[in-house]
Amino acid sequence: MRTTDVAVIGGGPAGLSAAISAASLGAKVTLIDRNDRLGGQLIKQTHMFFGSQKQHASVRGVDISGILEEQLSKYKDNVEVLLNATVLGLYEDGVVTIEQGEEKYFKIKPKAMVIATGASEKVLPFPNNDLPGIYGAGAVQTLMNVYGVAPGDRALMVGAGNIGLIVSYQLMQAGVKVAAIIDAAPKIGGYLVHASKIRRMGVPIYTSYTVKEAIGKDSLEKAVIVQLDEKWQPVPGTERELDVDVMCISIGLSPLAELLWQADCEMKYVPELGGYVPARDEEYQTTVKGIYVAGDVSGVEEASAAMVEGQLAGLCAAKNLGFTSPDFEARRQDCIDQLNTLRSGPVGAKIRAGLEKLLG
Amino acid sequence: MLEKTGIPTEEQLKEVTPSKERLSRGPVAIIECFQEIPCNPCYTSCSTGAIKELVDINEKPEVDFDKCNGCGICISNCPGLAIFVVDESYSEDKALIKLPYEFLPLPEKGDMVKALDRSGQVVGQAEVVKVVNSKAQDRTPVIWIAVDKELSMRVRNIEMGV
Ligand SMILES: Cc1cc2nc3c(=O)[nH]c(=O)nc-3n(C[C@H](O)[C@H](O)[C@H](O)COP(=O)(O)OP(=O)(O)OC[C@H]3O[C@@H](n4cnc5c(N)ncnc54)[C@H](O)[C@@H]3O)c2cc1C
Ligand code: SF4
Numbered sequence: 321m322r323t324t325d326v327a328v329i330g331g332g333p334a335g336l337s338a339a340i341s342a343a344s345l346g347a348k349v350t351l352i353d354r355n356d357r358l359g360g361q362l363i364k365q366t367h368m369f370f371g372s373q374k375q376h377a378s379v380r381g382v383d384i385s386g387i388l389e390e391q392l393s394k395y396k397d398n399v400e401v402l403l404n405a406t407v408l409g410l411y412e413d414g415v416v417t418i419e420q421g422e423e424k425y426f427k428i429k430p431k432a433m434v435i436a437t438g439a440s441e442k443v444l445p446f447p448n449n450d451l452p453g454i455y456g457a458g459a460v461q462t463l464m465n466v467y468g469v470a471p472g473d474r475a476l477m478v479g480a481g482n483i484g485l486i487v488s489y490q491l492m493q494a495g496v497k498v499a500a501i502i503d504a505a506p507k508i509g510g511y512l513v514h515a516s517k518i519r520r521m522g523v524p525i526y527t528s529y530t531v532k533e534a535i536g537k538d539s540l541e542k543a544v545i546v547q548l549d550e551k552w553q554p555v556p557g558t559e560r561e562l563d564v565d566v567m568c569i570s571i572g573l574s575p576l577a578e579l580l581w582q583a584d585c586e587m588k589y590v591p592e593l594g595g596y597v598p599a600r601d602e603e604y605q606t607t608v609k610g611i612y613v614a615g616d617v618s619g620v621e622e623a624s625a626a627m628v629e630g631q632l633a634g635l636c637a638a639k640n641l642g643f644t645s646p647d648f649e650a651r652r653q654d655c656i657d658q659l660n661t662l663r664s665g666p667v668g669a670k671i672r673a674g675l676e677k678l679l680g
Numbered sequence: 681m682l683e684k685t686g687i688p689t690e691e692q693l694k695e696v697t698p699s700k701e702r703l704s705r706g707p708v709a710i711i712e713c714f715q716e717i718p719c720n721p722c723y724t725s726c727s728t729g730a731i732k733e734l735v736d737i738n739e740k741p742e743v744d745f746d747k748c749n750g751c752g753i754c755i756s757n758c759p760g761l762a763i764f765v766v767d768e769s770y771s772e773d774k775a776l777i778k779l780p781y782e783f784l785p786l787p788e789k790g791d792m793v794k795a796l797d798r799s800g801q802v803v804g805q806a807e808v809v810k811v812v813n814s815k816a817q818d819r820t821p822v823i824w825i826a827v828d829k830e831l832s833m834r835v836r837n838i839e840m841g842v
C-alpha cells in the first residue's frame with residue numbers, strides 16, 4: 321500500500337498551508353483535493369482580503385491561492401498532489417480510501433493526517449425553496465467568478481454576513497442588479513465597510529427581514545419578504561414582493577465533518593463555530609492520535625485564520641512524527657500569536673466564545 | 681444607523697472629517713472605517729506615516745491630517761474600499777474627490793458621470809479628471825472626479841451616464 325508521512329485532505333487555504341509547513345520540516349506530504357485545482361474557496365474570491373501582511377491582507381483571494389501554490393512548489397521533491405481525488409473513507413487502522421477520476425480507486429496509509437475539508441452552505445427552509453434560480457451564495461460566486469456565467473438579471477440576497485455582502489458586490493460587478501439584501505438579524509453581520517460599499521451602489525439593506533416564500537412557475541419570478549419583530553416572528557402586513565429571478569442564500573456555513581465522524585473523533589456541538597466541530601488540543605490534534613484539523617472544518621471562520629491554523633497543524637503533525645527545524649518553536653508560537661491577534665477584537669467575540677466552549 | 685443600513689451617521693463622519701481649513705489647503709485622506717476589524721493595510725501602505733500605527737490590528741485607523749499629502753496610495757490597498765481623498769483647493773467652485781471604483785466599463789478622462797451619495801442616490805454630476813489604473817492599484821482603479829464644492833463630503837460613488 322502507498323504510504324506517506326502526512327496526508328493533507330483538502331487543498332484550500334488551510335490544507336495548502338498545512339502541506340507547506342509539514343513539507344518545510346522535511347516530511348513527505350500527500351495533498352489530496354477533490355477539485356481539479358488547488359485553492360478551495362480562494363479560487364472564486366476576487367476581492368481583497370483583510371488581516372495583516374502575514375496573512376496576505378489587501379491581496380485578492382484568488383491571488384493568495386497562487387502565492388500558496390508557489391510556496392508549495394518549493395518542496396516538490398517531498399510533496400505529492402492528488403487532484404480530482406475524493407477521500408471517501410478513513411478507517412480505524414489509519415487507512416485512507418481515495419477515488420480519483422472515475423475509475424481509479426486506491427488506499428494510502430499515512431503516519432499522520434490533517435483534515436482540512438472546509439464547510440458547506442446551510443439551507444433555508446421556506447415554501448418553494450427548490451425553484452430553479454435559488455442558489456447558495458457560494459455556488460453563485462463559483463458560477464460567476466470561476467466559470468464566467470451570470471446567474472440572472474435581478475437578485476435578492478438573503479443574509480448580510482460577509483459572504484452575502486461580498487457576493488452581492490460581485491453580482492453587481494457581473495452586471496446583475498441586486499434588488500435588496502435582507503437579514504433576519506437586527507444588525508448587519510458582515511464587516512460594515514463591505515455594507516457601506518454596497519449601500520453606496522444604491523442597494524438597500526433590510527435588517528430584521530426574512531423570506532416568506534418564493535413564487536414562480538418553472539423558475540423563480542418573485543420573492544416575498546416579511547419583517548420580523550424582536551422575537552423573530554413575522555409581522556403581518558409587512559410583506560413585500562420583489563421581482564427577482566435569482567435568490568442567493570447565505571445564512572452561514574457548517575463544517576464538512578463526515579470524515580471526522582468516520583474516524584471516531586470526538587465531536588462537540590458549538591453553534592458559534594457553525595455546528596458540530598472536532599474536539600482538539602492547542603496543536604489542532606483531535607482526540608484520535610495523528611489526526612489533525614485546520615480551517616473551516618474545525619470551526620467556520622475566515623481564510624486568514626484557516627491559513628494560520630493550517631500552518632500550525634502541519635508543523636505539529638510533522639514535529640510529532642520526529643521532523644523538526646531549529647526555528648520550530650518560534651514558528652509554532654508565531655502561529656498561536658497570529659491567531660490570538662486575529663480573534664482579539666469585537667468581531668472575533670463569537671469565535672472566542674465558541675472556542676471557549678470547545679476547549680473548555 | 682450604520683449597523684442597520686450600511687450608511688454612517690453624521691456624528692461618525694464628523695469624527696473622521698478634517699477641518700475646513702485643512703480641506704481648503706489641499707488633498708487629504710478621509711477614512712470611513714468605523715468598526716474594529718482585524719485589518720491594517722491602510723497603515724502599512726502609507727509611506728508618509730500619516731496613518732497612526734495600528735498597534736492592535738483591530739484598532740480603527742486614524743489619519744494625521746497634517747502628515748497626509750493626499751497621494752491616495754492607501755485607497756487601492758484598503759480591502760474595505762473605505763478610503764477617499766478630498767481636495768477642496770482644486771478650483772474656485774469645484775472639489776476633487778479620489779475614489780475606488782471596481783466596475784466595468786471604466787469611465788474615461790473628460791466623461792461626465794452621475795455623482796452618488798453614501799446611499800447610492802444621485803446628488804449631482806461629476807467630471808472625470810483622471811483614471812489611475814496602474815499595477816500599483818492592482819485592479820482597484822482610483823477615479824478622480826471634480827464635483828461642486830458643497831458636495832465634497834457627500835459624493836462617494838459614481839455611476840456611468842448622466
Ligand atoms: C463568498 C465568500 C467570501 C469570503 N471572503 C473572505 C475574506 O474576504 N477573507 C477571508 O479571510 N475569508 C473569506 N472567506 C472565507 C474563506 O473562504 C474560508 O474561511 C476558507 O476558504 C476556509 O479554508 P479551508 O481551507 O478550511 O476550506 P476550503 O477553502 O473550503 O477548502 C476545502 C477544500 O477541501 C476539499 N475537500 C472537501 N472534502 C474533500 C474530500 N472528501 N476529499 C478531497 N477533498 C475534499 C474541497 O474541494 C476544497 O478544495 C469567504 C468565503 C466565501 C464563501
Ligand atoms: S493619502 Fe497618501 S499620505 Fe495620505 S494617508 Fe493615504 S497613503 Fe498616507
Ligand code: SF4
Binds near residue numbers: 513711723741762
Ligand atoms: S485597510 Fe481599510 S478596511 Fe482595513 S482597517 Fe484600514 S481603512 Fe479599515
